[in-house]
Amino acid sequence: MAINLNGVDQWLRESFSKNSNAALTVAIKFKTDTLAVDQTPVGFFNDDSGIQNGFYPQYTTESPAGVRGVIHGSTYNQTGKVAISADTWHSVVLVNDGSSITLYLDDQPAETVSYSINTNTNDGMLIGARVNSGNDGVIDNFLSGKAAYYRRSGSAISAVDAAAYNSATNVSEINAVLPDGADLISNSNETGAASALTVNGSPTYDADDPLSSGPSVSSADDITSEGDTAEFTLSGNSAAPVSATLNGTSVGTLTLVSGSTYSYTAPLIADDGTADLVVSVDSTTASTVISYANSYPYELVTHGEPDANSAFFDTAFATNGPVEWGVVTDFDSGVVVVDWATMDAAEDELNDIALHSTEVAAGESTATLKYFVPESGATGTFQATATVDGTDETAPTISSASVPTAGNNIAVQMSESMQVGAGGSGGWTVSLAGVSVSSASVDGTDDTIINLTPSRTLTDEDTLTIGYTQPGDGFQDLAATPNDLATLSGQAVTNNSTQQPPDVTGPVTQSVGVPTAGTYAIGNDLSFTVNWDEAVTVTGIPALNLDIGGTSRQADYVSGSGSAALVFTYTVQAGDEDDSGIAVSSLTLEGGTLQDASSNNATLTLNSVGDTSGVLVDGVAPVISINALTTTDTTPVVTGSAGDATSLTLVVNSVTYNPTPSGGTWSQQLPELALDTYPMTLNGQDAAGNAAVEAQGTLSVVAELPVGVFALIGPAIEPAISNSLEDAIG
Structure with missing residues (x-):
């Protein structure tokens, strides 16, 4: 019997004194009609003064949904959670051992905490509700469901006993767990005083008993x-x-x-x-x-009454209900099969049962069968005899064909043992272009297999069938009068080959990497990288053919053999010049080879050559000179030609100067010099970095020009002198 609670205003209450150091166990079984949030089956140690010293289970939908243990007071915990189902009985057990409280939900501990229980005569148990958490003493969170077997004991039971209370199936088992417990809900199955409880809302009782589920x-x-x-x-x-x-x-x-x-x-x-x-x-x-399942797997459902002339007659068969059969021993070298499908429903004798077997030896073979009549429970055995005359007139057939991973064979599985007759082993074909069967033979280990050797290794890309033309007395079985394998075509072959197709395609260029745009001078390297679609092995010195300012040059192979990137280099020579961009025209072997790992020759066509319009060549060095000078000027200016040099270095009397080229000439003002003869050297280079051939000259600073010198220059300056004198005289 259980008490019904409406989830609105019905609850029960027991008030009693307790001490924080006293052992205590409280237990109850409950069932909820609906899994509504915050339903409380029992509130432990709540008082209506609003003091929240409480420990109670409460239903929550927080994932995962279930009943959680809740503690109020100086701490608030709700870590433990046990899933519950509606309309199913569950158990709650609280155990206080004097220093801590453990709350068990069903047989699982949902909370264990250190907790002090103050002595308070107003404290007690609320069945089907709790004092709310607002410290106002209001009773809420009502249980919509049932409660039964509420017990309180002055001892602290173990986890094992808490589990035993949960699984109890009768009152005796509950009494074994809580022998000194007081039963506080009155019903026909328990003793106790209902007067010990305060009842609110006039709940009713019914016969729903959590202990009456039975075995x-x-x-x-x-x-x-x-x-x-x-x-x-x-x-x-x-x-x-x-x-x-x-x-x-x-x-x-x-x-x-x-x-x-x-x-x-x-x-x-x-x-x-x-x-x-x-x-x-x-x-x-x-x-x-x-x-x-029994050992009589065959069942004849429809048959008539057997008669005395039946070979299988037995009084046990006096039934038109099911008869089950099983095989005790098979025919010699064969397996018995009971074939009910061939039975005619009109047949009325059990000796018309159809039996067949796999191939048996020639002569007479006997099998033993057993029967079972479920209607009467009768069992027995009988024997069936098969006589084989030994004549085999069935031609062999192909069961399957497959290629092994090595791809070097086609294994043809036959329906029976085979041999090669006088007609020979020819006649086999393969449906692959250019592929034939080189040889065919019966396997030396398993004569039900015919091995076909293809003219090439079969790869994982091959899809094929096989065919056979019977030459007469070709492949045949081992019967006394051999039966030939019939002509056939289109026999499917399962290809398990893991071999790759042969490589018959040579390397092809993917791109050509060219030098960085800029001007390259004498001695600079022009490097090119030819990228291929596969690794290339190089012999000899292949070359890239270049056009530099209309002159043919070659960048020779230098590195990369065995990889997919080959490097070619050309070193700029004196006289090379191209101010509009060089060109890469072709790739030639020059007596060498370019091949892949399968010795396929490379295709020499160059694809995707990089832009060379900015790759310029200046291989012409500037021509410079120093004009020799004899002068009476102690601060002379020396001059010379600069060509297309962009920088010059002049050394006079161990002093270095850097005259600035201008318009193909240069000049340099020298500081005051003593009367003497000074050697001069001039070096320079152009914008590309080409160095000029060093120029040399002599500077002479004299007190007066030698006569020979004046005689040479006199006629040239005489008019100027005359004019100057005339101007002076007036």
Whole structure:
């Protein structure tokens, strides 16, 4: 019997004194009608003065949904959570051992905390509600459901006993856990005083009892043949089982294995695929369905009454219900098959049962069969005899064909042992262009296999079929009068080859990397990288053909053999000049080779050549000179030609000067010099970095010009002197 609570205003309350150091256990079983948030099956240690010294379970939908343990007071915890189901009985057990409190939800500890319980005569238990957390003493969070077996004991029970309370199936088991407990909900199954409880809202009682679920079969073995030893396990039972049946047939003696597990020997019953296992225990029954099969796999469902002339006649066959059959021993070298499909429903004699087998030896063979009549339980055996005259007139056939991973063979699986007759082993074909069967033979280890050798290795890309033209007495079976393999075509072949197709394509250029745009001078390297679609092996010195200012030059191979990037280099020579951009025209072998790993020659066409319009060449050095000078000027200016030099270095009397070229000439003012003869050298280079040939000259600073010098220059300056004198005289 349980008390019904409406979830609105119905609850029960027990007030009692407690001490924080005193042991205490409180337990209750509850069921909720609906999984509404915050329902509280029982509130422990709440008082209506609003003091929140409380420890209670409460339902929440927070993931995962379930009942959580909640503690109020100086701390608030709700870590433990146990999933529950609506309309299912659950248990709550609170244990105070004097220093800590543990709250068990079903048989799992949801909270364990150190907690002080103050002595307070107003404190107690609320069944189906709690004092709210607002410190106002209002009772809320009502349980919509039922409660039963509320117990309070002055001892602290163990986790094992808490689990035992949860799993209890009768009052005796609860009393064993809480022997000094007081039953505080009055019902027909318990003793106790309802007067100990304050009842609010006039709740009612009904006969729903969490302890009355009765025994059940929690697990049971399936049966694969009569005579098997099988086991089953009971739960919820208070006594040992007294008997058990399979589909109504007694299983005989039940033997205790351990705990609530028992074993039995499976009886022979009709093979219907499943069977009902029914166990008698605790003055009731528990049952489950298991899979069942017997050793009589063939069932003849429709037949008439046998007569006395039947070869299989037995009074046990006096039935028109099912008869099941099984094979005890096969025909010699063969396997018996009972073929019910060939039976005519009108046939009324069991000797018309159709039997056939795999191939047997010539002569007479006998098989033993057994029968079982489920209707009467009768069993027996009989023998069937097969006479084979030894004449084999069935031609062999191909079962399958496959290529192994090595790709060097086609294995043809035949339906029987084979040989090669006088007609020879020819006649096989393969549906691949250019591929033939080089040889065909019966496997030396397994004569049901014919091995075909293809004219080339088969690769993982090949899709093929095979065919055979019978030449007459070619491939044939081993019958006394051999049967030839018939002509055939289009036989599928499973290709398991892992071999790659042969490489017959030479390397092809992908791109040509060119030098960085700029002007390259004498001695500078022009490097080119030819990129291929596969690794290339180089012999000799292939070359890239260049056009530099209309002059043919070659960049020779220098590195990269064995990779997909080959490097070619040309060094700028004196006289090379191209101010509009060089050109890469072609790739030539020059007596060498360019090949891939399969010795395929490379295609020499250059693809995607880089832009060379900015790759300029200046291989012409500037021409410079120094004009020799004899002068009376002690601060002379020396001059000379600069060509296209962009920088000059002049050395006079070990002093270095850097005259600035201008318009192809240069000049340099020298500081005051003593009367003497000074050697001069001039070096320079152009914008590309080409160095000029060093120029040399002599500077002479004299007191007066030598006569020879004046005589040479006199006629040239005489007019100027005359004019100057005339101007002076006036």
